Amino acid sequence: MRRSIPLVATGLAASLALAACGGGSGGSGGSGGDGTFNAALTKPVNPSTKTGGTLRLANSGDWDNVDPADTYYAYSWDFARLYGRTLMMFKSVPGKSGTELTPDLAQGPGQHSADLKTWTYKLKPGIKYEDGTPVRAQDIKYDVERSLDKKVFPNGPTYFNDYLDLQGYTSPYNDKTPGKLGLKAIDTPDDQTIVFHLKKAFAAFDYFAMLPATMPVPPAKDTGANYKQHVVATGPYKFENYTPGKSMALVRNTNWDPSTDPNRKQLPDRIEVQLGINADDLDNRLINGSLDSDVVGTGVQAAAAAKIQSQARLKKNADAAPTARLWYTAISGDVAPFDNIHCRRAVEYAADKTAMQTAFGGPLSGGDVATHLMMPLIPGSKDINPYPSGPGNHGDIAKAKQELAACGKPNGFKTVLTARTERVKEVNGALALQQSLAKVGIQAEIKKFPQGDYFKLYAGKPEYVKKNGLGLIMMAWGADWPEGFGYLSQIVDSRVIRDAGNTNLGVKDPAVDKLVDQAAVTADATARNDLWAQIDAKVMDDAYIMPFLNVKGLLYRPPGVKNVFVNQGLNGLYDYAQMGVK
Amino acid sequence: MVTFLIRRLIAAIALLIIVSMVTFAIFFLVPRLTGATTADLASRYVGKSAGPQAIHEVEVRLGLNRPVAIQYWNFVKGIIIGAHYDFGPSKVYCGPPCFGYSFINQTPVWPDLLDRAPVTLSLAAGAAIIWVIFGVTAGVISALKRGTAIDRVSMGIALAGVSLPIFFTGLLSLAIFRDNLNWFPNAGTYVGLTQNPLQWASALALPWVTLAFLQAALYARLTRAGMLETMGEDYIRTARAKGLPERTVIVRHALRSTLTPVLTIFGLDLGILLGGAVLTESTFSLPGLGKFAIDSINNNDLPRVLGVVMVGAFFIVLCNLVVDILYAVVDPRVRLS
Amino acid sequence: MTQDQTEGSAPAGPKSFLDVRDLRIHFPTDDGLVKSVDGLSFQLERGRTLGIVGESGSGKSVTSLGLLGLHNRRNARVSGEIWLDGQEVVGASPEQVRRLRGRKMAMIFQDPLSSMHPLYTVGAQIIEAYRIHNDVSKQVARKHAIDMLGRVGIPQPDKRVDDYPHQFSGGMRQRAMIAMALSCDPELLIADEPTTALDVTVQAQILDLIRDLQEEFNSAVIMITHDLGVVAELSDDILVMYGGRCVEYGSADDIFHRPEHPYTWGLLGSMPRLDRDRSERLIPIKGSPPSLINVPVGCAFSPRCAYSELNQGRSETERPELREVAPGHRVACHLGREDRHRIWTEEIRPKL
Ligand SMILES: Nc1ncnc2c1ncn2[C@@H]1O[C@H](COP(=O)(O)OP(=O)(O)O)[C@@H](O)[C@H]1O
Ligand code: SF4
């Protein structure tokens, strides 16, 4: 998920405040529980099957949307599983298995035709909405139809728009057929069967079937943009109330049948989410135990991170959770002298990745040094390091100079390095890169742009990039889901490059495009994942991307929270579908 | 008096119109002038990887493709006669005063503003009472005990209050009074007054005090300076020469004059605060107008930005008007004409 | 006004209505000790008027505020005795002095605009003054205020009573001030430059008013001014002040017709007189008043005095004491009696 929530930078003040009060005992925080540092990465901490109590969550902002047709944040998807069920889902388990898909509403993975263009799912019988009415395959189709309407639901992903054989279909709201189920690309031969017809072969369709857009919506209850006020529940919890920007409360859904759902538990009686909570204060409340979890789950702020790292009693309740998110510097092949591969490789070698890691918070709250695109949690990832950056990852100056010589620029050159103004860590990372490049004679001038327009008007707009010579572009990319296609397609496929708003900032290699196409039609998952690993290696070889950090989020789980573990399928967030408080 | 009121009312409305135009220009016109296409603007409101078609549809739905003047006219029209919005299954009518629909949340702006206003009102009113009482008292005592330890201590505190930012004192107060002492366990949330008055007060106690601390510091300095000046006035000497007890001299004569200019500043401060105490609300996670404003700006949610700017401007204009009237009441030298 | 004490004999108790003895008012400041009033003594009876005259900065206002006990004990050191109708003021408690203020002794200030509270009506301020010392209802006090305004010559007093000071003209404001000061029938009225802020025609009216009222109320009046002309007709006795001390004291007749102190001569010389031509009459005293922190040793007036050389250096080294030169006429100057008479009759008088 590329979009992130803007936060007011109050880190300094918070650290002062915390330092001033460091000695005090923070309520129930710090004591009890059987956690150790990183325990929740591999097993549920404080396992429990006891029901009751209120799970208290908080969000420093608000959801992009809770409507299943209109959401793109990983944490929204994680949270949506509490009230809605989709055809497929990521296993609700700790560790690497969390990145595996498992059927949810469907009885099994999709059955595909030989040409990989038709995908069929059969629904489990007996699944009901919160009001007791049965869930029909048509309702899943209806929500997919809704998600196509980017006018009303602009936020969600566009995979169905791009892959379904739409034949001009735009929206159920323009649909004149009775029942508004006029989309020809999806058949519902009966209430329990749903068949997707694609316009091009796609082997990893089960991941599409995991998207929130496959959450059933009863057409009679649909109120369009207002539906988010009360999404009709199929999961273990249903809406009690939701005031955007303020608060949300979920209560038990008595029509949820655990026998149809091995992936979720229904432990707390109530789930409350406070919205718009000051990020630093949110951390303090986690630590003092008056909140159970930060629903956004991107990790604590700098102030709390410092506190957690320095105090063992807090650290044992924390996890440095790996995510499918990478920090890298895009190297524009369109901007001289980076049209020469050797000049690109000089950057790969010269970068002091340790210094950049430090700028992002160090190993604990920043992440691990990255040497290639696909982080270990992506299925098929191969650990490669095509441009070893010397001892301690401080950059290999000799190698870099060799490459510069090969590029015909033995004394270096001048270029521009961009970063987003509001992102302090990113700017600091750019400064660290600037310094390491200077050691080999590459003088990078840092230019900052507002994050809201970074991709739309500047770094993601090829015309602007060329005209202004933006050679190096600071960038972060998070997978839509942890799998080759969901991670890489938007940043390496040259055919997704548009006039503006790009996320592929210049990877243009026909060989890569060919591999992407090949992966799309490779039904066997192992073979397919291997193709993505080849793509990773090829892009690295082209040196269009200089990865430096596999992001980790430093998460805090108050000792009172039960059954808590990190789900790697959900971008390294705690799995809300299993949490309890008793 | 009546003509004065009518004149001021017309001026206030004119001012609000100008404010709306300027705000509109800043958010809708300036981006275009600086080279962004209407599609660029619309692309802020789509998910990642949205294609040109999706962007175009959003552009049309939000009306961004239309000339700015027409957009402004529709904005004004919405306020006066309401407007219709496309919600998918049906069109929804948004009655006057319709400040449009959120670009991000697709909820009407006006009810949200009405929903947020009581939070800011609660914060501002409570803090105002505290800071006026403490600030003025501290200022008067400092002035009367000029040069003594009391004066120096209270002015030292006031200096700290003026120079420490709210997000520092706010988080510090939360750490001490909520987390360590556990006095206000629900600080950092908001409970409506009508929901539970006790919870309301205990949730707001720290924000009140934190905000009041900053303002009280300003008012203490202001009052002290004013009081010192007033105490040197000839009419204070006259009051003493009449044989008035010192307390009467201070309260009836000195304080009355000192507080008249303080009242003006108080009115302006209150007006600005009612438009949204941005820092206090963000620090204490209070869903008031200030938080609303900052969130809306961060999200580029233009209708909300416009709405909250208008409300803020309204409060400032209103408080100005009230201050002018009050001033004329308390100071006979000012004529309402 | 009687002057019946001989030098050095300590009086047992006051015989006069107002008896000021060796009044000293000093202000310790960062720059040094300001001796604004330094050993002032005089007496005053009911129905009599004393004029205190001196250039600005000579300590007149400090004296008047001292009489009313208005100096702040924190920054002013007041010593000596002030007996008012048998009661000592300097040593009395602030509360006791407060009760005297406004009732027994009242004051009219120089600038009536700044001396009245701008936010209260004229009436309210008079009513307030009246009601502190008289336990009456607001209505009664209001009637009294209207009555007082009428007596000081304000037309339509029942209407003007509700006006604010800024709605009054300068002269009317001073009348109102006088009404306020007289509202409690004070036995001692101090008028500190009551006409300085007013234009000439109004000045005369105000002075007339004060004189009329004094006759009516039979109060003792201290008329403070830097302008001898103002006290000329009004005062029974005149005290000439210089550098915080009395340099000459005598009846109005003595001071105008037989002045003996060079400073008094200077004041007379600079006094505007209506019967003389403008170019001739104003002979300003050269130099400026002394700093009250570093009062010159010897005679304070010596740096400016044209006759200081006539005293074998005593003017620069020895402070002249106030001595009686004729009954009720006292002068502080080293000049010999003959010299003084000669200079006055031969050099000064012809020029005036
Ligand atoms: N509160 C005070 N502190 C220090 N000096 C003072 C104070 N009040 C008066 N003075 C000084 O005393 C001297 C006499 O002042 P004043 O009595 O006002 O003169 P005037 O004869 O013009 O009325 C002046 O030099 C003045 O600066
Ligand atoms: S004592 Fe000397 S200096 Fe002072 S007034 Fe007399 S003659 Fe002049």
Ligand SMILES: [Mg+2]
């Ligand atoms: Mg004076």
